[in-house]
Amino acid sequence: MPYALREALAAFRRAPMLTGLSVAMIALSLLVVGLFGLAAFNIRAVIARLEARVEVIAFLRDNANFAEVTRAKIELEKLPVVRSVTYISREQALEIARRELGELREVFGTLEGNPLPASLEITLEPNQSGPEVATSVAQHAGRFDFVEEVQYGREWLEKIYLLRRVAGAATLILGAAFALVAALIIGAAVRIAIFARRDEISIMRLVGATDGFIRRPFLIEGLFSGLLGAALALLLTWTAYRLLSDSLFQLEWVPDLWAVALFALGGVLGSLASVAAVRRHLREIS
Amino acid sequence: MIRFNRVTKEYARGGLALDDVSFEIKKGEFCFLTGHSGAGKSTLLRLIHMADRPSKGEVRVSGYSSERIRAKEIAMLRRKIGYVFQDFRLLQNRTAADNVGFALEVTGATPAVIRAKVGRLLAQVGLAAKAEALPSELSGGEQQRVAVARALAHDPLVLLADEPTGNLDERATHGIYELIKSINAAGTAVLFATHNLDLVRHSPNLRLIELDHGKLVYDSAGSA
Secondary structure, three states: OOHHHHHHHHHHHHOHHHHHHHHHHHHHHHHHHHHHHHHHHHHHHHHHHHHHOOEEEEEEOOOOOHHHHHHHHHHHHOOOOEEEEEEEOHHHHHHHHHHHOHHHHHHHHHOOOOOOOOEEEEEEOHHHOOHHHHHHHHHHHHOOOOEEEEEOOHHHHHHHHHHHHHHHHHHHHHHHHHHHHHHHHHHHHHHHHHHHOHHHHHHHHHOOOOHHHHHHHHHHHHHHHHHHHHHHHHHHHHHHHHHHHHHOOOOOOOOHHHHHHHHHHHHHHHHHHHHHHHHHHHHHHO | OEEEEEEEEEEOOOEEEEEEEEEEEOOOOEEEEEOOOOOOHHHHHHHHOOOOOOOEEEEEEOOEEOOOOOHHHHHHHHOOEEEEEOOOOOOOOOOHHHHHHHHHHOOOOOHHHHHHHHHHHHHHOOOHHHOOOOHHHOOHHHHHHHHHHHHOOOOOOEEEEEOOOOOOOHHHHHHHHHHHHHHHHOOOEEEEEOOOHHHHHOOOOOEEEEEEOOEEEEEOOOOO
16 A cells, blocks of 8 residues: 555554544535535525416417417417417316316306406416516517516516525525635644644654655545544435435435535545645645 | 765754764774764764754765755655664654554565565574663663664664663663674774763774764864
């Protein structure tokens, strides 16, 4: 086994308390990143579900010609941002109203005629439901003569859109801040490990070991601690997810790629922090 | 092999440590370096080891110049320089053999080479029987012998000894001195820093350099 790998493993054996402490520190700081990622993912999922429900509804005049409406339906369906267009006849509208508004069934039951208009319900593609897209589709639909009015909940839509942008920015900024804090904590843990082995390092220097040779075991040790800490952080995040899901509210688990990214983040932060700390120590002792 | 050319070393906090020092040490030479505490002996040795660079002037060691040497070359140079200290600087959690082997290990020697060489070195310093002892199980004189064995691991051209007998009793001092003289007899140059004037007086025919407040005030070779 090469010297660097052997020494890195020996460090775990020689000072299990110290390495355990670094792994725990890494795990806890990455746990914050993990929990934050879980929250960010679920907020995004909720927003996506809300957005999927965005519909543009074009109410039709009573005298609308069915052939024209069908042509309009086909035309609207050809728009790339539109997922589907459904024609709801006046009778269907009344049926839906009776079903959905149970407490008013009496009212609908006693009506002599049908007061509800026919409509075209336009569902947008999932990623195309921003306010601009909905407005342009609504304007397109409004240009047909037989369309009396178009509704699409503009204000509501703009609020969701704003929420999504704020959540996106918060994910980026807070995620980067938490990762930075994790890196600083890992750096501190490595400094402790280096301090514990400062005699060894100064003797390595004394007898002519190159700086690269001195750095290597710490690099590997940092990588191992980082990966181990990240694995622990993932396990803790998953436990928190299970506990929350079982007791408070139903959450979705993050995609595998996010979990892999956290694992990789642990390894990268662990090795970078190690290299930086050893480099600094070697400069200090000249 | 070692040449100081008008070397001055000034520390930002400690002030002037060496002041316009010039001398030369040839291959295989033995040289005492004396002076009171703070005269600049350790600074001079650190400059040879390139752990410090001169503020003015040039230090040349085995073809490397303090003005041009790169970090990687410093590591290579140090393999040609053995270094022993007053406080031994052994790793307390490793045996005598592992302390010596460590010097070979960290420069990439194979386990077979390390085993053979460590055995030979410990025999040379008279500690073959105590290879598996930890430093805490050895006397001061024995610990310094381990340190000497480690310093010889790369067959150095020069051995720098910084007050190697400072922590030892008279008998151990004599033993270490004789050991270092035998190493010199085998061809390794020695620069022996000490303020034990008894040692110096017992060897009137060896070269002596004396420092005082950073200045070279006496050189028995006559180049002062």
